[in-house]
Amino acid sequence: xxxxxxxxxxxxxxxxxxxxxxxxxxxxxxxxxxxxxxxxxxxxxxxxxxxxxxxxxxxxxxxxxxxxxxxxxxxxxxxxxxxxxxxxxxxxxxxxxxxxxxxxxxxxxxxxxxxxxxxxxxxxxxxxxxxxxxxxxxxxxxxxxxxxxxxx
Numbered sequence: 001x002x003x004x005x006x007x008x009x010x011x012x013x014x015x016x017x018x019x020x021x022x023x024x025x026x027x028x029x030x031x032x033x034x035x036x037x038x039x040x041x042x043x044x045x046x047x048x049x050x051x052x053x054x055x056x057x058x059x060x061x062x063x064x065x066x067x068x069x070x071x072x073x074x075x076x077x078x079x080x081x082x083x084x085x086x087x088x089x090x091x092x093x094x095x096x097x098x099x100x101x102x103x104x105x106x107x108x109x110x111x112x113x114x115x116x117x118x119x120x121x122x123x124x125x126x127x128x129x130x131x132x133x134x135x136x137x138x139x140x141x142x143x144x145x146x147x148x149x150x151x152x
Contacts, residue, residue: 040078040140043087045130046099047074050106051152052114071106071114072148077130077139087138094133101129119144
């Protein structure tokens with residue numbers, strides 16, 4: 001009986017040390033395969049100058065003022081190197097839809113979203129719209145630059 005106990009204990013030690021041999025699958029393993037930010041290329045998605053109606057409440061009386069601002073910016077997509085040769089063709093086919101969606105998203109954005117220095121919420125909505133049209137593997141991220149907010 002003591003030999004049997006020694007074999008069982010030795011077997012448990014071996015299994016505990018080396019495991020069952022199957023490698024655990026982690027959800028983020030595929031992130032190692034995504035291209036480095038330095039490898040991504042910029043692709044111009046156009047210049048936008050969008051008039052946006054803005055309503056703001058001021059003071060204790062709740063007086064609401066209505067104005068318009070022009071929200072102007074340049075939009076760039078960061079493209080994977082393997083999609084760089086194809087992105088021009090994809091852009092030519094879907095340019096109108098992408099531009100319409102970008103304009104609609106900006107016009108429907110709240111004043112707070114437009115005032116956010118990082119434009120986090122707006123960028124999130126824009127990347128979803130662009131990826132819906134151009135493909136999630138083609139455009140990895142967006143860069144919004146030369147932002148100007150001018151009251152008209």
